[in-house]
Amino acid sequence: VAATPLKDEL
């Protein structure tokens, strides 16, 4: 499983 991308929204 690919690492979850950084959440860049609020």
Added chain:
Amino acid sequence: MNIFRIGGDLSHLISIFILLHKMRTSKSCIGISFKSQVLYLIVYVTRYLDLLWTFQHSTYNSLMKIIFIGSSAYTIYLMLNDFKPTHDPNIDTFKVEYLIGGSAILALLFPYKWTTSEVLWSFSIWLESVAILPQLFMLQRTGEAETITTHYIFALGAYRALYIPNWLCRYLFENFTDPIAIIAGIIQTILYSDFFYIYYTK
């Protein structure tokens, strides 16, 4: 960052400012659903836990997260202390247990990853999409709402509504997609749509 994303975040900030300004000038919290405010605090705390390990990634995001958690906690503090006598729990009767339970089930069933932070993030997204319901329910029960309260709800609704064209832009230009946020964001905007309609026609 595109114009819709900035517009959405700005709209969110404005909604907070309107709410606090209204309470401070009228010295009351009449017309404000305490339950909705508590739901928003739960939303911000569960979603922005990542402040602890992503703080340095974006000053803008981190600052906004702190403002959202802080102002939400402050609003609740004011409602519990300074303006407590003006809060009438008898008209704030929406059953929030269903909203919290439903969001928890969706978060546990479809997170991007089964980790604590991802499940809590997903929970916060679903809960945010329905957190306004106690407020709308209260508005419906009391009938006439103060103009300022409707401005608050409008600004808060515009925030997630503006995220939709933002997601479209990001899909087209950055190949970015976030199905949980998009589905929940659309549901959230639909819940506001009746209110938006009345807001525009009055």
